[in-house]
Amino acid sequence: xxxxxSPVLIGIAALAPLVLPTYFVSVAxxxxxxxxxxxxxxxxxxxTGRTPLCHGAIFGTSAYVTIYAASVVGWPIGLAMLxxxxxxxxxxMVFGLLAVRTSGVYFLLLxxxxxxxxxxxxxxxxxITGGExxxxxxxxxxxxxxxxxxxxxxxxxxxxxxxxxxRLVRSPFGLTMRGIKEGEGRMASLGYxxxxxxxxxxxxxxxxxxxxxxxxAVFNDFASPSIVQLSSSVQGLLMAIVGGVGTLFGGFVGAxxxxxxxxxxxxxxxxxxxxxxxxxxxxxIFAPEGVVGKAxxxxxx
Amino acid sequence: xxxxxxxxxxxxxxxxxxxKAVHDVSLKLRLGERRAVLGPNGAGKTTxxxxxxxxxxxxxxxxxxxxxxxxxxxxQRRAHLGVxxxxxxxxLFAELSVLENMRLAARGLSWxxxxxxxxxxxxxxxxxxxxxxxxxSHLVGREATVVREMSYGEQRxxxxxxxxxxxxxxxxxxxxxxxxxxxxxxxxxAIIRNLPRNLTVVLIEHDMDLALGLVDSVTVMQNxxxxxxxxxxxxxxxxxVQEVYLGKPHGVGEAEQEGRANAHTV
Amino acid sequence: xxxxxxxxxxLLKSSAAAAGAIGMPSLVRAxxxxxxxxxxxxxPLTGVIAAGGKELVEGFQMYWEQVGMxxxxxxxxxxxxxxxxxxxxxxxxxxxxxxxxNVDFLFGNILANTGLAVAxxxxxxxxxxFIPVIAADDLTQRTRIPNVIxxxxxxxxxxxxxxxxxxxxxxxxxxxxxxxxxxxGHEQCGGFAQVFTxxxxxxxxxxxxxxxxxxxxxxxxxxxxxxxxxIFAMETGADSTRFIQQYxxxxxxxRIPLLGSMNATDQSVIRTMGADAEGIISCxxxxxxxxxxxxxxxxxxxxxxYQKLPSIYGFSHYSGAMWVDEALGKIRGNVEDRAxxxxxxxxxxxxxxxLGKTVKLDAYGNPVYDVMVxxxxxxxxxxxxxxxxxxxxxVSQFWKYDPETYMKQPPYSRTFQGIKx
Numbered sequence: 001x002x003x004x005x006s007p008v009l010i011g012i013a014a015l016a017p018l019v020l021p022t023y024f025v026s027v028a029x030x031x032x033x034x035x036x037x038x039x040x041x042x043x044x045x046x047x048t049g050r051t052p053l054c055h056g057a058i059f060g061t062s063a064y065v066t067i068y069a070a071s072v073v074g075w076p077i078g079l080a081m082l083x084x085x086x087x088x089x090x091x092x093m094v095f096g097l098l099a100v101r102t103s104g105v106y107f108l109l110l111x112x113x114x115x116x117x118x119x120x121x122x123x124x125x126x127x128i129t130g131g132e133x134x135x136x137x138x139x140x141x142x143x144x145x146x147x148x149x150x151x152x153x154x155x156x157x158x159x160x161x162x163x164x165x166x167r168l169v170r171s172p173f174g175l176t177m178r179g180i181k182e183g184e185g186r187m188a189s190l191g192y193x194x195x196x197x198x199x200x201x202x203x204x205x206x207x208x209x210x211x212x213x214x215x216x217a218v219f220n221d222f223a224s225p226s227i228v229q230l231s232s233s234v235q236g237l238l239m240a241i242v243g244g245v246g247t248l249f250g251g252f253v254g255a256x257x258x259x260x261x262x263x264x265x266x267x268x269x270x271x272x273x274x275x276x277x278x279x280x281x282x283x284x285i286f287a288p289e290g291v292v293g294k295a296x297x298x299x300x301x
Numbered sequence: 302x303x304x305x306x307x308x309x310x311x312x313x314x315x316x317x318x319x320x321k322a323v324h325d326v327s328l329k330l331r332l333g334e335r336r337a338v339l340g341p342n343g344a345g346k347t348t349x350x351x352x353x354x355x356x357x358x359x360x361x362x363x364x365x366x367x368x369x370x371x372x373x374x375x376x377q378r379r380a381h382l383g384v385x386x387x388x389x390x391x392x393l394f395a396e397l398s399v400l401e402n403m404r405l406a407a408r409g410l411s412w413x414x415x416x417x418x419x420x421x422x423x424x425x426x427x428x429x430x431x432x433x434x435x436x437x438s439h440l441v442g443r444e445a446t447v448v449r450e451m452s453y454g455e456q457r458x459x460x461x462x463x464x465x466x467x468x469x470x471x472x473x474x475x476x477x478x479x480x481x482x483x484x485x486x487x488x489x490x491a492i493i494r495n496l497p498r499n500l501t502v503v504l505i506e507h508d509m510d511l512a513l514g515l516v517d518s519v520t521v522m523q524n525x526x527x528x529x530x531x532x533x534x535x536x537x538x539x540x541x542v543q544e545v546y547l548g549k550p551h552g553v554g555e556a557e558q559e560g561r562a563n564a565h566t567v
Numbered sequence: 568x569x570x571x572x573x574x575x576x577x578l579l580k581s582s583a584a585a586a587g588a589i590g591m592p593s594l595v596r597a598x599x600x601x602x603x604x605x606x607x608x609x610x611p612l613t614g615v616i617a618a619g620g621k622e623l624v625e626g627f628q629m630y631w632e633q634v635g636m637x638x639x640x641x642x643x644x645x646x647x648x649x650x651x652x653x654x655x656x657x658x659x660x661x662x663x664x665x666x667x668x669n670v671d672f673l674f675g676n677i678l679a680n681t682g683l684a685v686a687x688x689x690x691x692x693x694x695x696x697f698i699p700v701i702a703a704d705d706l707t708q709r710t711r712i713p714n715v716i717x718x719x720x721x722x723x724x725x726x727x728x729x730x731x732x733x734x735x736x737x738x739x740x741x742x743x744x745x746x747x748x749x750x751x752g753h754e755q756c757g758g759f760a761q762v763f764t765x766x767x768x769x770x771x772x773x774x775x776x777x778x779x780x781x782x783x784x785x786x787x788x789x790x791x792x793x794x795x796x797x798i799f800a801m802e803t804g805a806d807s808t809r810f811i812q813q814y815x816x817x818x819x820x821x822r823i824p825l826l827g828s829m830n831a832t833d834q835s836v837i838r839t840m841g842a843d844a845e846g847i848i849s850c851x852x853x854x855x856x857x858x859x860x861x862x863x864x865x866x867x868x869x870x871x872x873y874q875k876l877p878s879i880y881g882f883s884h885y886s887g888a889m890w891v892d893e894a895l896g897k898i899r900g901n902v903e904d905r906a907x908x909x910x911x912x913x914x915x916x917x918x919x920x921x922l923g924k925t926v927k928l929d930a931y932g933n934p935v936y937d938v939m940v941x942x943x944x945x946x947x948x949x950x951x952x953x954x955x956x957x958x959x960x961x962v963s964q965f966w967k968y969d970p971e972t973y974m975k976q977p978p979y980s981r982t983f984q985g986i987k988x
Binding site: 021022023024026030124126127131132133134136137138140141220221222224226227263266270271 | 612613649651653654655656658659662663666667679680683684687688690691703748749750753980981982
């Protein structure tokens, strides 16, 4: 029953925004993009047990590079996006080299510090990044896409990225990642080079964060230090946690919950971060496994 | 013992600060030999295992396996050379199924583990190995069970199965029967007894009766040193062994390096 | 949703005044006439500049209250959104105002990065966007967007240019600058430095400090030894308060004259300060201590309404609202015809400005002002304010340069300060 119903429901959910007013189409586009970021975070947090706090920086780097390449250098947008993704992937590899030997709170703090470096560079390297004013472009206009067309383009890209991530976590490498999460020492004695595998996982995760960042560049036409700062990384992580760490698809639910909540709550009060914080605390008390995780548990019962 | 030893330890010392958990230990194993390492808590048995598998590096001395000096190698390099082990404290992937645990074990030595987009299946040879290892460990039919939901005895069996699946050349068993009921012990003993004869086995075991019935030779350790090396039938009446196991304990204030439970000590 | 949003978020409810709709000229279609003009006001109500954001709303609110929430002959409805002092939030809220709340035009923002993000967005939608506080030079210079107009606003370097000239005329030949390290600071310092050095002065040293610097001692030590006749400080908000206090407590006050950027001695800063701030010279188009009767009345009204003297944020949004209202009056509230609306705003001369003088826009959509040299003094009741004592008439964003030539030089940045060696 669920097997038949779920693809239908997902299809309806994916196409529903097209009949909504354009503002909601924009919100839906944003949800899709952040879902990819949340899933990229989940690849590390949920499958290797390493919780990163630098994915906002990787995501933002991709957006910055995309906008820079397209609007300053003047490359075609497709090429600019690929360059953005490549830059994010390389950055993730460098971060990975520095971070994967650590774990737990040290990994968290080290990735946090690495993210802060990116933020500092974006803020201070004014000649390239535009400093606190950021970089602006008209990518959407240049592509000639309406809000609805952009949504469809993003939807298709996001579905491809999601399929790739799903393939990844179900691959032999995916099992390796879960093995590392469950028992690093044991993996080594079985012949696995844990550091190397974590580096690959980190780089792959950075690649997907880069995909999200390049899409965001086109969606937002704008990149400023606020997208590479810590709160951006925290937001990606929160989405992964709310959706359910280790569930992958939870990224969609987490992005939806947080962005929808921001949209509705901020219409009533400026204190919406407080409301978000309280919701998060309640969530951690009553459903620490996240929305999708909890649903799975209930379905099993 | 004229043939070249499979494993040769010379003057191995493992020091943690001032404490020498393993102190100047030398021993040699021949191909297919089954050796028990006995001794009280804190004697340095598991630390010696760690020095052999690479989880801990020896502070001094040499570890040579099949003619290759692996003193400074990482655990995964040693695994590639054919050294497999089980863990004294169950060290399985608790949230994964038996088959997934076996897959991880089977793939540890193959390039397939790097497949990012491939399907999570085993090759025919790997599948055959897994099947054989599960059969040898009496776990056929339990493939889909999540490890966390298995009995402790079954988890010990899976430990052995995982160590066997890569067709290792030497197997280190760290208290495979610890914490098991008498019936389960007999079961594990049978599994060990039926291991292929060309596999060199080193066994740490507290249960002297169980150990002596399984091995060709015995090393007894105390305070990080080897105090006796002898055949099983000489061990029981050996005065030094009796002193260690029955007499005045030396172990007052002895460091609990190996952090184990004492419940089942003989 | 839209309705709900409006009713919950509107600080200002349009008073009925249906009578005003009677006698509507045929120019405006009946349906449009019945509909109120809806303004989207973006203000940083949270985040680093939240205090300024509240004053922005106050100034805007005060104007529309005074005219009974009517523009031309149509009711006015204001939808307020918090930009959280963050450009991404500002962009998102602008999208919401335009696409969901269907506002006729946007107003507001304080931080340059939020304004630039919104301007980039309206470039595509064509929504008119009025920015009385967003001072980023290029928005009305090199990268002008036709539907972004700086009503009652100013460019960052506009009031810094005359201060450079004034400083030279005081006999200062060596000046050191200290500034917050971001574009607004780079542009103000650049404006000062270019005019001052072109007159023959010398910038002996420039210091750039991060936003939210709490301890200025290392900079003050270097300022003392820089060999300057005067110091130009470009500061805003809490940085300005701290800098002025530490300047005094390190004994520099009275030793080296302190010139401030217009924000450095704004009411939002000196309102809570004491003698430390007295005597600082700055240049601005607005001075709350002016003796012009129109300004005196505005300041008194504002003080009565909000129990404080108006800051640049409140003043600018009050004047900006008036500007757009005057334009709407001319076209009978026909905000639907965007081209006409924008053209009219650009052509409108602000007659009723609290400055007491008519203000007009230059060809690039930026106002031309009589810029006053002001000094912080204590009023009889003990409150500090800026009193003007000299005027530079008709100062445009291009100072005395030819616009085309001026825009050929690069925008001011940390590396380009227009300094003539």
